[in-house]
Amino acid sequence: MSMYTLSGDSSQEKAVKLSSRGGVTNAIEGRHNKTADVVGKGPETALADGSDIPEKEDALQRKVTAHDWNGPDDPENPLNWPLWQRIYHTTVPSLFGFAVTLGSSVYTPGYPDVEKRFKVSSTVALLPLSLYVLGLAFGPVLAAPISETLGRRVVYLISSPIAAMFTLGAGFSNTIAALAITRFFAGFFGSPALAVGAGTNVDLWAPVHRAAAASAFLLAPVLGPAIGPAVGGFAAQYKGWRWTQWPILFLLVPVYLYSLGMKETYKKIILQKRAKRLGIPPPPKVGPSGLAAVKFLITVTLFRPVRMIFTEPIVFFFSFYIGFNFSVLFAFFDAFPIVFEGVYHFDRGFSGLTFLGIGFGSCLGVATTMILNRLRYHKEYLRSHKEGRGGAVAPEHRLYAAMIGSFGVPVGLFWFAWTSRHDVHWISPVLATVPFAWGNISIFNAATLYLVDVYGPLNGASALAATGLVRYIAGAVSPLFTVQMYDRMGIAWATSLLGFLSLTMLPIPWVLFKFGPQVREKSHFDTIKA
Structure with missing residues (x-):
């Protein structure tokens, strides 16, 4: 001292x-x-x-301010926290994301019981699934104002208990209307943890190290739905549909307790607390305040994403590519019982276990993203430093996983389509889901990293909100027509139709890798010029 x-x-x-x-x-x-x-x-x-x-x-002898970090080694900067702290803070949104997205699919094995209990059609019985997923789409509208004014930590600590209470209400619902409404709000209040999770990872990890952390976090939206039917299948079979809701609580409560050790990671809030602690001027306020600030944030999280979908080719194509892949994933919640219960005569519990192929493929997709980032992006990062460009890397180097993964989706779909028959062993359609899930998560992870690199923190958040909006709306709608499509077209041609649609989207990452710089130059928003 x-x-x-x-x-x-x-x-x-x-x-x-x-x-x-x-x-x-x-x-x-x-x-x-x-x-x-x-x-x-x-x-x-x-x-x-x-x-x-x-x-x-x-270099350390500087006047203390709350305008910015006190140099690159400021210990309060989350980028400089000990590794174990950054890993811990990364796992919190990942675990919340897993619990919340598991809540979407864990219900599906129980919907036939709901259909009988409330004497409604299968389409109506599936509404609690669709409305939950729709709630996930609009949760960021709630998360953004809270995160901007109070910080990211508060979002986790406030929204998750409310989601748990609505989940409790869903489990005790005595009408289909009550079940659908409580499920919607459970998804709505559960999704803020997903919405701010990406920002938390940006706070904690420098771009060159961000792919590994982001891949683990982005695994949750796929791994949760993959595990949900396995859990919900046995719960519905032996305990009834109400027990499909309790696993969500069994996850949310311990994850919430685990999250209580979190510190704030958002730079603006950390600097505000520093100013208050030291009695120095707070950071200057940028932009509107009060109600105008709330209006601005809603614009950023809702209207700007919609605008970007229709004015930014990069956002448009990746939003609908990812949205399509997730619509197929949620369509499988209806298709799997048709195949494994109808063709192979599995009970509900073992039918749910067949989704583990999607979970395994998703893990392979995360590994692919991390390996390619290490082999390609990191190599370009080091070359940039050697050439005196300060580590600047063209965002297109994030797309390798998407380019390779684009082949996995159609391969998996056509494989599933033409092997889901009595004369083919049941393991074949299960294995077919592995390349589909591998391709899906590879595209999703690569596109997410690419959008953040292209548009930067603020506009990148809007771009991700755009993909999330399309992704969850597509996921909410697809289960409502899947049963009818499979009944009319049959397993082979219904799944083949999805395979042909995936082929039309396969060139997207390849075209953007080739022409991305030219597309970025014509953007209406600020983009990276590397």
């Missing part, structure tokens, strides 16, 4: 105790005022005895 004198105002000297890491560890003392306002960056500093400052500490 050393005492340094910061000079920069002839009328006032301020003593600040600094640790060896440069953090402020004591109150700032003023000669004339006990509460000192320290502003500015890079003042000349000297030791109290007038000797020179050691070179290794020279």
Whole structure:
């Protein structure tokens, strides 16, 4: 611990105790005022005895402000937190995401019981599934204002208990209307944890290391729905449809307790708390405040994403590509019982286990994204440093996983279509879901990283909101017509139709890899120029 004198105002000297890491560890003392306002960056500093400052500490001697981090090594910057802390804070949104997305599909094995219990059609009995997924689409409208004004931590701590309460209500519902409404709000209040999870990862990880963390987080929207039917199948078979809701609570409660150790990761809120703690001017407010700020955030999270869908070719094509893939995933919730219960005569519990092929394929997709990022993106990052470009990498280098994965979706669909027969062993259609899921998550992960790199933090958030809106709306709608489509067309041709549609979208990542720079130049929004 050393005492340094910061000079920069002839009328006032301020003593600040600094640790060896440069953090402020004591109150700032003023000669004339006990509460000192320290502003500015890079003042000349000297030791109290007038000797020179050691070179290794020279960069740390700056006036303390709340305008920005105190240099690249500021210990309060989440990028500089210990590795274990960053891993912990990364797992929180991942676990919340898994619990919330599992809640979408865990209901599906129980919908035949709902159909009988409330004497409704299969389409109406599937509404609680569709409305839950629709709630996931609109949750970011709630998350953005809270995250911007109060921080990301508050979003996790407030929204998740409300989602749990509506899940509890769904389990005790005595009418189909009550079940559908409570499921919608369970999804609506559960999705903010998903919405701010991407931002949390951006706070914690530098771009060169972000792919691994983001891939683990982005696995949740696919792995949750894949595991849900396996859990819900046995719950519905042995305990009834109401027990399909309790696994959501069994996950949400321990994850919520696990999340209580979180710290805030959002830069703006951290700097505001620093200013309050040290009694220095807060960060300058940028943009509107009050109700105008809420209006602005709703615009950013709802209207801007819609605008980007129709004005930005990159957002348009990836939104509908990802949306299609997820609509197929949710269509499988209806198709699998038709195949494995109707053709292979599985009971509901074992029929749900067949979704584990999707879970395995999703894990392979995450591994693919991480490996290709290490082999290709990281290599370009190092080359950029050697060439003096400061680590700037063209966003198109994020697309390798999507390019390779684009073949997995049609291969899996055609394989599933023409092997789901009595004379073919049941393991074949299960294995067919592996390349489909591998391709799906590879495209999803690569596109997400690409959009963030192209549009930056703010517009990138709107681009991701656009893909999320299309993804979950498509997922909400597809189960409502899947049964009718499979009844009329048969398993082979209904699934083949999906396979042919996937072939029309296969060129998207390849075309953007080739022509992405030209497309970015014509964007209506600020984009990276690398």
